[in-house]
Amino acid sequence: MNINAFLLGLLVMSVVTYLVRAVPFGLMQKKITNRFFCSVLYYIPYTVLSAMTFPAILTSTSSLHASVCGMLVALLLAYKGKGLVRVAFSAALATLAMHVILTCIHEFL
Amino acid sequence: MWRRLSYESERVMKLGFKQGLNHGVPIAIGYFFVSFAFGLTGSVEGMDWWQTMLISMTNLTSAGQFAGMKIMLAGGSLVELALSQLVINLRYSLMAISLSQKTDAKFRGIYRWILGFGITDEIYGVAAGQKEEISRSYFFGLMTLPYFGWAFGTMAGGLLMRVVPNVVLQGMGIALYGMFIAIVVPKAKEDHHVLKVCLLAIVFSGMFTYVPILNKVSVGVSIIICGLGAAILGAVFFPIAPIDDGELPTVEDRETVMGGDQA
Numbered sequence: 001m002n003i004n005a006f007l008l009g010l011l012v013m014s015v016v017t018y019l020v021r022a023v024p025f026g027l028m029q030k031k032i033t034n035r036f037f038c039s040v041l042y043y044i045p046y047t048v049l050s051a052m053t054f055p056a057i058l059t060s061t062s063s064l065h066a067s068v069c070g071m072l073v074a075l076l077l078a079y080k081g082k083g084l085v086r087v088a089f090s091a092a093l094a095t096l097a098m099h100v101i102l103t104c105i106h107e108f109l
Numbered sequence: 110m111w112r113r114l115s116y117e118s119e120r121v122m123k124l125g126f127k128q129g130l131n132h133g134v135p136i137a138i139g140y141f142f143v144s145f146a147f148g149l150t151g152s153v154e155g156m157d158w159w160q161t162m163l164i165s166m167t168n169l170t171s172a173g174q175f176a177g178m179k180i181m182l183a184g185g186s187l188v189e190l191a192l193s194q195l196v197i198n199l200r201y202s203l204m205a206i207s208l209s210q211k212t213d214a215k216f217r218g219i220y221r222w223i224l225g226f227g228i229t230d231e232i233y234g235v236a237a238g239q240k241e242e243i244s245r246s247y248f249f250g251l252m253t254l255p256y257f258g259w260a261f262g263t264m265a266g267g268l269l270m271r272v273v274p275n276v277v278l279q280g281m282g283i284a285l286y287g288m289f290i291a292i293v294v295p296k297a298k299e300d301h302h303v304l305k306v307c308l309l310a311i312v313f314s315g316m317f318t319y320v321p322i323l324n325k326v327s328v329g330v331s332i333i334i335c336g337l338g339a340a341i342l343g344a345v346f347f348p349i350a351p352i353d354d355g356e357l358p359t360v361e362d363r364e365t366v367m368g369g370d371q372a
Contacts, residue, residue, distance in 0.1 A: 039344030048336035078294035091287030096280030
């Protein structure tokens with residue numbers, strides 16, 4: 001790819017992303033007291049993360065079975081209150097293990 | 110005398126730079142692995158390692174970067190690139206507004222304009238989970254290690270592309286989602302309203318993935334519609350208790366975010 005095109009694209013991406021974060025953060029000086037808005041702000045991180053995760057997690061690897069395996073491990077460990085890194089890492093390992101098992105079954109049977 | 114001393118030392122216990130650094134460690138480790146996957150994907154699809162690393166250093170987003178890289182590689186227009194970033198990253202605006210309600214008196218003006226760069230899903234999630242007000246030094250500490258984790262993870266992924274066997278990649282793609290699950294599930298377990306609202310968001314998101322016509326809507330737009338839609342319905346049907354001093358309630362307990370990793 002052309003270096004100039006890359007640098008121009010990089011500039012556009014980073015400026016837009018920066019403004020999306022900094023403008024509301026820099027301009028919002030007052031405390032919101034409205035109960036409705038407070039409620040929306042209370043729920044929004046969880047709804048956004050949920051919508052980003054499901055159903056995209058099912059297609060996050062090339063095998064549906066392996067993805068489901070990783071997802072179940074993540075849900076179980078998160079339910080047990082394990083930390084961010086442990087959950088993410090275990091999900092990745094479970095997915096990898098399932099993938100290896102499936103590949104072996106496919107190869108040798 | 111002893112009582113008085115210990116009482117005073119407890120009073121000055123405020124969340125500072127060091128606590129921020131400390132709370133950033135698990136995020137940094139997670140980011141290293143996720144951005145490793147980004148750097149790797151970038152190299153596979155034809156970018157140099159320093160290009161993906163520059164993207165990571167100037168953007169600090171996950172979904173936005175992936176989309177932006179794909180558009181650049183496909184030779185998309187700058188307008189398309191700008192719009193994609195605006196839509197996919199608009200959730201950070203909501204998080205920025207939410208965080209602006211939790212900052213202490215000194216965290217304003219130029220500090221907001223500089224440190225606002227560090228608002229990501231996880232950094233916001235941890236900051237929002239603190240019981241105390243967020244100081245600029247704490248927030249700076251919190252974003253520092255994740256920033257380097259994100260940058261160097263991308264570099265490692267880009268450079269090691271040829272060394273890492275393809276099968277390892279199969280596990281990488283799910284790591285980011287695992288992290289999201291680890292943020293949402295403990296809160297949903299604690300507050301059944303959050304559980305219901307999240308399930309609603311998932312139903313919406315499923316519709317935008319599988320229902321014809323709706324599945325033509327771009328991922329960024331659908332995430333905003335699903336997330337905002339479910340949160341608004343949540344606010345209508347399960348409004349949170351009114352707050353007298355205008356302070357947002359704790360969004361999540363630090364213990365639930367850090368969980369077992371916290372000694």
